[in-house]
Structures are given as structure tokens and as C-alpha cells.
Amino acid sequence: MSRLADALWRLAPFACVVALWYGVKWSGIFSPGLLPAPHEVAIALFERLRYNNFLIDIWLSVQRVLLGLLFGMICAVPVGFLIGWNRRLRRFVDPLINFFRALPPIALIPLVIVYLGIGEIAKVAILFYAAFFAAVIVMYEGMSQISPIYIKVSRTLGATDFEIFTKVIVPLTLPHVLTAARVALGVAWATLVASELVAAQNGIGAVIQNASAFFNLPVIYAGIITIGFFALLMDTLLRAASRRLLSWQDSVEH
Amino acid sequence: MAGTDAKVAFRNVSKSYGAIEVVHDVSFELNEGDFVSLVGPSGCGKTTMMNMLAGFTQPTGGAVLLEGEPVAGPGPDRGVIFQEYGVFPWLTVENNIRFGLNLAVRRDIKKDEKSAIVEKYLALMRLQEFRNAWPKNLSGGMRQRLALARAYAANPHFLLMDEPFGALDAQTRADMHDLLLGIMQAERKTALLITHSVDEAIYLSNRVLVISARPSRIVDDVHIPFPFPRTRDLLDDKEFIALRRRMRDLVMKQYADQLALR
Numbered sequence: 447m448s449r450l451a452d453a454l455w456r457l458a459p460f461a462c463v464v465a466l467w468y469g470v471k472w473s474g475i476f477s478p479g480l481l482p483a484p485h486e487v488a489i490a491l492f493e494r495l496r497y498n499n500f501l502i503d504i505w506l507s508v509q510r511v512l513l514g515l516l517f518g519m520i521c522a523v524p525v526g527f528l529i530g531w532n533r534r535l536r537r538f539v540d541p542l543i544n545f546f547r548a549l550p551p552i553a554l555i556p557l558v559i560v561y562l563g564i565g566e567i568a569k570v571a572i573l574f575y576a577a578f579f580a581a582v583i584v585m586y587e588g589m590s591q592i593s594p595i596y597i598k599v600s601r602t603l604g605a606t607d608f609e610i611f612t613k614v615i616v617p618l619t620l621p622h623v624l625t626a627a628r629v630a631l632g633v634a635w636a637t638l639v640a641s642e643l644v645a646a647q648n649g650i651g652a653v654i655q656n657a658s659a660f661f662n663l664p665v666i667y668a669g670i671i672t673i674g675f676f677a678l679l680m681d682t683l684l685r686a687a688s689r690r691l692l693s694w695q696d697s698v699e700h
Numbered sequence: 701m702a703g704t705d706a707k708v709a710f711r712n713v714s715k716s717y718g719a720i721e722v723v724h725d726v727s728f729e730l731n732e733g734d735f736v737s738l739v740g741p742s743g744c745g746k747t748t749m750m751n752m753l754a755g756f757t758q759p760t761g762g763a764v765l766l767e768g769e770p771v772a773g774p775g776p777d778r779g780v781i782f783q784e785y786g787v788f789p790w791l792t793v794e795n796n797i798r799f800g801l802n803l804a805v806r807r808d809i810k811k812d813e814k815s816a817i818v819e820k821y822l823a824l825m826r827l828q829e830f831r832n833a834w835p836k837n838l839s840g841g842m843r844q845r846l847a848l849a850r851a852y853a854a855n856p857h858f859l860l861m862d863e864p865f866g867a868l869d870a871q872t873r874a875d876m877h878d879l880l881l882g883i884m885q886a887e888r889k890t891a892l893l894i895t896h897s898v899d900e901a902i903y904l905s906n907r908v909l910v911i912s913a914r915p916s917r918i919v920d921d922v923h924i925p926f927p928f929p930r931t932r933d934l935l936d937d938k939e940f941i942a943l944r945r946r947m948r949d950l951v952m953k954q955y956a957d958q959l960a961l962r
Contacts, residue, residue, distance in 0.1 A: 598756060599786040603800035603854045604776030613799070617790040694790045694834045 482664040487671065490664035500653065500672075507649040508676060510566075510641065511634045514573025518630050522578050523623055526585020536586060547579035552640040569649075572641040573634045580633040581626035588622030621695060624688045628681060635677040707732050707767060707890050708753060708858070714761030714915075715748050722748050724915035725762070730858075730890055737893040737901035739951055740911030740919075741958035746894045749916060750860050753892065754780050776805055779851030779889075781861040785843040787835045787850070794831040796846055797821055800854035821849035824883055841872035845879065852883065859889040865900065874932070877903055885929050898947045902940065903930065910950050913958035920950055 464484050470476070471483050482490070494500035529536045529543075551572050562568040592615075600614050642651025650669050657665035706729035715723040722745035730736055738746045751757045752764045755774040764771045766778075774780075788796050800806065801814045809817075822828045825845040835843060844864060851859065865873045881904065884891070895901050901908045902924055910920040924943070926934055934940050 595782060595784060595786040596788060598774070599780065599782070599788075600799070601774035602754060602776070602778060602780040602856075603850070604803050604805035606804060609803055613803075614788070617788075694836065696789075696836050 480663070482667060486664045487667040490662075491668035491672070494653070494665065494668060503649050503653050504672060504676070507638055507642070507651065507673075510569050510573055510649065511631070511638055511676075511680075513570045514634050514637075514641075515577045515627065515630055517570070517574045518577025518581055518634070519623075519627055521574075522581035522585055522626060522630070523619075526582045526622075526626070527589055527619065529582070530586035530589025530592075533590075536590065543579065543582060546575075547583060550640075551576045551637045552643070555640065555643060569641045573637055576637040577630035577634045581630040584626040584629050585622055588625065589619065592618050621688075621692050624684065624692065628684050628688075631680055631684065632677065635673060635680075638673065705732075706730065706765075707734075708892075709765040709768075710749070710753075710762070711765060712762035713749070713752065713759045713764055715745070715752065715757070716760045721915040723752075723759070724917050726916060726918055727762075728909060728918060728921065730892065732890055733888050734907060735884065735891045735893070735905045736907045736909060737895055737905040738909050738911050739895055739898055739901045739947070740916065741913055741951075741955045742896065744911050744914050744954070744958060745916035746911055747862055749911075750780075750862050750892060750894055753858075754778055754860050776800065776803075776854050777856055778858045778860055779854055779856035781844070781847050781851055781859065781864040783863040783866045785835075785840075785847045787838075787843050787846050789835050792832050792834060793827055793838070793846055794818060794822065796835070797849045797853045800850060806854075817853050817855075821853050824852075824886065825849040825879065839872075840868050841876060844868065844876060848880070848883065852887065857890060859891040861891065861893045863894055863896065866896065873900070878932070880904065881928070881930060898944055898951055899935070902944055902947065903934065908947065910947065910954065912954050913961055919954065920947075922947060 467484050471481055491500075529539055554572065554575065558568045558572055562571050596614050596618065597610055600610050605613065638649070639651035639654060642649040643655070650673055654666055654669035657663075657669065708730035710726050710728050713723060713726045714721065726749065728736075738749065740746055748757065752759050753766070753771060755771045755778070758771075788799060791799060797818045798814065801809060801817060806814075819828075822831055825848060827842065827845060827849060830838065830842065835846065838846065847864075865876050868876060877900065893901065893904060898908075906924050906928075908922045908924060909918050910922065911917070912919045922943075926937070926940065
């Protein structure tokens with residue numbers, strides 16, 4: 447019963463947004479053609495799924511986000527780790543990393559087209575870029591906050607360097623890896639539409655842009671809501687994983 | 701200089717960080733089974749002295765000898781207890797105690813023997829009920845009991861404690877003193893304790909070294925005559941009170957000198 451209540455409580459804010467949406471729609475602030483009603487958006491979403499292979503677009507977008515995130519994390523974890531542990535290296539690369547992170551991925555699209563073409567690689571490369579720089583900063587800032595006392599203690603218990611790495615540093619790094627993945631995931635979804643600007647043919651971003659060309663507002667709304675839904679779903683999964691893996695931490699609540 | 705059988709010997713030890721000398725020409729020895737406390741003003745270099753014995757840092761002059769050999773680095777023969785506990789937050793109480801036993805240096809100990817050791821120190825430190833708890837759910841006193849259990853489980857020859865009870869309230873502190881005396885009675889270790897508290901130093905030690913303001917020198921080396929096992933009744937003993945008064949005056953003088961330094 448309380449689980450049901452909890453689930454309802456989590457859905458309640460979305461119900462509020464839908465109610466507000468109807469309120470705005472019926473208030474007449476916007477001319478009817480400029481704001482579709484929630485049920486019109488739902489119908490557009492359903493028709494997309496039923497007749498326009500929207501599931502394939504969703505799958506392609508999810509795939510791109512996951513690949514960008516995966517490659518981004520594969521590079522960000524070791525790089526962030528090294529930078530986090532080496533203060534001199536950190537001072538050296540910190541301005542560079544902040545410079546590259548500050549560049550909006552959309553501004554890189556012309557260059558990406560020149561060097562990587564317009565295929566799948568170009569799209570994933572943009573997501574990789576966004577995910578990597580978001581994750582690497584979280585990683586090295588987290589790593590540099592790790593207290594040296596645990597390493598000191600394990601030395602006095604007789605741990606070798608290898609044991610300190612596997613038994614102390616890895617568990618202390620895990621929370622930062624998971625936080626980095628969550629941040630990178632959010633950034634990757636936020637960059638998705640931009641990445642699908644590259645010769646938009648398929649994917650949720652392409653659907654939104656095509657709909658925009660035809661001023662098909664219900665489909666634009668449906669696409670945006672789909673992105674939000676999958677971004678939230680993946681974040682919820684990562685958060686659940688964090689809760690399980692990091693139940694020892696003070697700050698893991700929610 | 702006393703005989704060469706001293707377990708630990710500080711021989712004319714000095715330590716400087718850049719232009720600042722924190723330890724100046726300190727010599728003393730610890731014999732087997734000694735419980736020696738260093739008392740002195742904060743910032744006077746006591747921790748640096750312990751860090752040199754623990755192997756975290758090297759002296760810039762003289763030598764710290766461990767069974768006749770200069771200290772080369774940290775090792776499992778010297779258990780260290782820190783004020784900030786250093787309990788591993790990602791391991792349960794039981795696995796914290798087991799940590800040292802699962803390292804490669806202990807591979808000669810059989811598995812059921814390891815379990816028996818863990819059980820023994822869970823019991824001695826009254827932590828059995830909390831064996832599966834995360835450290836985040838433990839009080840400060842319990843965390844320090846856990847740190848002590850973990851250090852003891854690694855079976856060190858020496859126990860080095862850097863203000864181990866400094867963050868605890870008075871009642872928990874008193875409780876920890878008796879727990880420490882108890883475990884020391886059961887398994888004697890050669891111990892070095894760093895503390896601000898004269899009462900704590902006298903109550904736990906058989907020798908107390910009073911350390912001067914920076915740079916550290918030994919101002920006085922006081923033999924504490926009370927026999928072990930000790931109980932809290934000792935705190936009301938006339939001789940204890942007289943000794944405490946004399947040592948407090950001496951320590952207060954060092955504090956005044958340290959303040960003048962700043």
C-alpha cells in the first residue's frame with residue numbers, strides 16, 4: 447500500500463504539469479494553433495509509434511546516447527583518475543579541460559562534418575565529446591577529495607601498492623564513477639538533438655526537426671517528451687544502481 | 701644511552717620542514733611492554749615524532765631505530781590509531797576488522813583462524829551486535845573501538861596512537877580508557893600515545909614524556925609508579941592527584957611558550 451502511495455506521489459508532479467497545461471490551453475492565452483492539448487500530443491505520439499516506426503528512431507537515439515556515454519566514460523575514468531591523483535598534471539590540464547568543456551557541442555558540428563562526415567560516427571563523436579568532458583571533471587574533482595588517511599591506514603596494516611589500489615582506491619573511486627556517469631548521461635541527452643542535426647535522417651532529434659519544418663507542433667511536443675522520458679528512465683536506473691552499490695555512503699538518499 | 705635491547709630508540713632525532721624545525725634533537729627509548737605518552741602543546745611536533753616512527757616521514761637528523769634498524773616505511777608491525785578513526789566506510793564492521801587479515805602478508809593464517817581472530821576482537825571491543833553495520837551508523841566511540849579492533853587483529857608489535865580519543869566526549873573517553881587498559885592487559889603491546897590530556901597520559905601510561913613548544917624537545921621524563929591493572933579509583937588517589945598537579949603545571953608552561961611563539 448505504501449509502495450503504491452509512493453509511486454503515486456512520484457507521478458503526482460507530472461499530473462500537475464498536465465493539469466497546468468490544460469489550464470493554459472483552455473485559458474486562451476495562446477491561439478489554439480500554437481499550443482496542442484496534452485491529449486493531441488498523446489495521439490500524435492501513439493500514431494508515430496503505430497505508423498511511422500518511431501520505435502526505431504527511439505532505439506537509434508538511445509543507442510547513440512549509450513555509445514557516446516560508454517566511450518566517454520571509458521576515457522574519462524582513467525584520465526580523470528590520473529589527473530585527480532597528480533596535482534601538477536591537474537594544474538597543467540585544468541584550464542584546457544575547462545576550455546573544451548565550455549564549447550557548446552553544436553558549435554563543433556561543422557568541424558565534425560568536415561573530419562568525420564555525416565554518418566553514425568559523427569553523431570556518436572559529438573555525444574562522446576559532451577559525455578567525456580562532463581565526466582572527466584566530476585571524476586578528477588572527486589578523486590582529489592579522497593582522504594589520504596585510508597591509504598595510510600592500509601599501509602600500516604601491511605597492504606602492498608597493488609592491494610591499496612584494488613581494495614582501497616577502487617571502492618573509493620566507484621561513487622565518483624557513478625556520479626560522473628549520471629552527469630554525463632544528462633549532458634549526452636541534452637546534446638542528442640544537436641548531434642542529430644548532422645544530416646538528420648533518423649532518431650528522435652531528426653523527428654523533432656522534420657516536424658518543425660512542417661510546423662507539426664504535436665509531434666515536436668511528443669519528441670521532446672520522449673527524450674525527457676528516456677533521460678529520466680536511465681537516470682532512475684543509474685540512481686537505483688548507485689543506491690545498491692553505495693549503501694555505505696552517507697549521502698545516498700532520495 | 702641504555703642497552704641495545706630497546707624496542708624503539710629515537711637517537712638525536714631532528715625534523716625540519718623547510719626553514720621550520722619542528723623536532724629538535726630528541727632522544728628516548730621504548731622498552732618491550734612500555735606504554736609511553738607524549739604530552740605537550742598542539743602544534744609542537746608530537747605528531748611528527750609519531751609519523752617518523754610509523755614510517756610516514758623520515759627524520760632530517762639523527763635516526764629512529766626499530767629493534768636496532770632505522771625505520772624504512774610503514775609496516776604491519778606498527779598499528780596506528782588516528783584521531784579521525786580512518787575506519788573504511790565501504791566495509792562493514794566485521795570486514796573492517798578482517799581487512800588486514802585478508803592481505804597478502806597474512807596468507808599463512810588459515811581461514812577459520814582468521815574468523816576466530818575477527819570474533820575475538822568483535823567481542824573484546826563489544827561490537828558483535830554491529831558486525832554487519834556500516835561505519836556511517838556508528839558513534840565516534842564505536843568507530844574508535846572498531847579502529848582499535850582492526851589494528852589489534854593485524855597483531856602488531858607496537859601500537860601508535862595519535863590523539864585517539866580527542867574527538868570523543870568525556871564519558872566515551874573514560875570508557876575507551878578502560879577498554880584500552882583491558883585489551884592491553886589481555887595482550888600487551890609496546891605503545892606510544894600522543895595526547896593533550898595529562899589525566900589520560902598518567903592514567904594509561906607507565907611513562908610520560910613532556911614535550912616543549914616547537915621545536916619539540918623532551919622537557920621531562922616522568923615514571924608513573926601505579927601498578928596495572930588500573931581502575932578509575934586511581935583518579936582519586938592522593939599520589940595520582942599530586943602527580944597530576946605537578947605535570948599540569950609543567951605542561952601549562954609549555955603551552956604558554958607555544959603561545960608566545962605565534
